Amino acid sequence: MQGQREKAQNVVIVGGGFGGLYTALALAQRKNHPPVLLIEPNDRFLFLPLLYELLSGELRGWEIAPRYDSLLAGRGLAWLQDRVERIDAERHQLHTSSGRTLAYGRLVIATGAESNTFAVPGADRHSLGFRSLVDVERLQRLVATLKSQRRPLQRIAVVGAGPTGVELACKLADMAEGSAVIELIEQGPQLLPQARAFNREQAALALRRRDVRLRLRTQVEAVEAEAISLRCHFDGQSTAHSETLAIRAVVWTAGLRFRAPRIDPAPACDSLGRLLCGADLRLQDHSDLFVAGDLAAPVDGVGTAGEAPITATPATAQVAFQQASVLATNLIRSLRGEPLEPFQWKDLGxxxxxxxxxxxxxxxxxxxxxxxxxxxxxxxxxxxxxxxxxxxxxxxxxxxxxxx
Known part of the structure; x- marks a missing residue:
């Protein structure tokens, strides 16, 4: 009976990104916190906002990618290097890819996001991403090769002129030192559509100073091993023309998709696949499940996915930082049967x-x-x-x- 009571009071966190890791660290700071298990398949946490500085050599790998065993040591937190495949919400159990079955009292789902190539032919097969240490190493090798060869019209195409695409294009241009043309391709009418006006202006200036070729209103139709096919609209005109560019590499930063582990019974999701949760970050219709980070889609009030207005929170580390403290409080309050706090995002810049x-x-x-x-x-x-x-x-x- 004592073991069953202990299991009912534990917290399991699925995913060691910003939402998951920082929630675990916030719990570790609470007095008499419940047993906490973090499940994450990778051995290192990756501080994504500084990944650009790792690429350019301005920072070192250990600085932005510390090991989980080092981060969690001495904090009363356990880490399991595994991947969760299925969550049985009725039995309060989860199943991992290594065959483990684990019980939980409260569960946090924080598996984040991955690159979305929108089914563009060849994009999955022939594009590089920019969300992992492996991606950084591939791009570093690519730039080193281009600088050693110095052939005319060597191109790197960066797809997506959001923050990741703009920041990456600037770093690659500096690293290439004129050995390659950087093409920044954006389907919409402007770069950084969600950014502050000042940052958008500074980004445009930075791209021009580096001779990055910004192609707006340009849709990627296909990606091949050494070519990219584009459909270009000029100044919003209805007529368009197609163009194929020879390229050395395509880096895809144009979108994200959200995939939680399989959950039974299935929870409500928004059109992007994010999990609908209340303002307290508790999953709709699942009182013992919580969601954090990019995967969380808070809704105002109660209703179906089609009825509840989504509270806009960007998929950024800043949001996950702020969620962690509230989520740690709510996990403890939930285990005690106390009222939960609402999460309110504050835009800090x-x-x-x-x-x-x-x-x-x-x-x-x-x-x-x-x-x-x-x-x-x-x-x-x-x-x-x-x-x-x-x-x-x-x-x-x-x-x-x-x-x-």
Whole structure:
């Protein structure tokens, strides 16, 4: 009986990205927190906002990709390197790819997002992504090859002029040092449609200074091993023409898709596949399941997927940072049978990397661009790295590298 009671009071977190890991760390700071198990198949956490600096060599791998066993050591948190395949909400059990069956009292689903190529022919097979250490290594090898060959009209196509595409295009242009043309391809009429006006203007300037070719109103029709087929509309005209470019690589940053593990009974989702949850981050119609990070689609009020208005929260690390504290509180309150808190997202500003040693930011009424913004962005993210011990280790490394 004692073992059953203990199982009913434990918390299992599925996914070790921003939503999952930071919720686990927030729970570890609470006195007498329940037993916590983090399930994540990768051995390293990846701080995605600084992935561009890892690509360009401005930061080192250990700084933005610490090991989970190091981050969780001494915190009273357990980590299982496995992947959850199915969640049985009625039996309070989950099943992993290695064949384990685990019981939970409260479950957090935080499996994040992955690249979405929108079924464009050849895109899955011939495109590179930019969401993993493997992706970084592939791009570094590619740029090194292009610089060593110096052939005319070598091209890298970056698909999607959102934040990831713009930041990546600027870094690649600086790294290539004129050895390749960077083509930034966007289906819509402008780059960074959701960004602040100041950051959008600074991004446009940064792209022009680096001779990045921005192609707006341009749709990707197909991707091949050494070519990309485009359909281009000029100035919103109804007529369009097709064009095929020879390329050395395509990097796809144009969209995200959301896939939770199979959940029985199936929960409500929005049109993107995100899980519908209440303001308290509890999954609709599943009182013991919570959702965090990119996968969470909070709704106002109660209703079906077609009736409830979705509260717009971007799929960013900033949202997951803020959710973690509220979610940790609600998990403990839920286990105690107490009322839960609503999550309210606060927009703290926007920062963008715009090439080696440069950035742009808008926050608290302040706008800044260039090397000073780059340093402020690094310091802001230093304070967001997971766990005080890792923050201090990285800060010490930066101080050791500093030259007046």
């Amino acid at each position: 926007e920062m963008m990397s715009l090439g080696v040693g440069e950035a742009s930011l808008t926050a608290a009424g302040v706008t800044l661009a260039g090397p000073a913004a780059y340093q402020l962005r690094r310091l802001a993210y230093l304070a967001r790295l997971p766990g005080r011990p890792h923050q201090l280790k990285v800060a010490a490394g930066w101080l050791a590298d500093w030259r007046p």
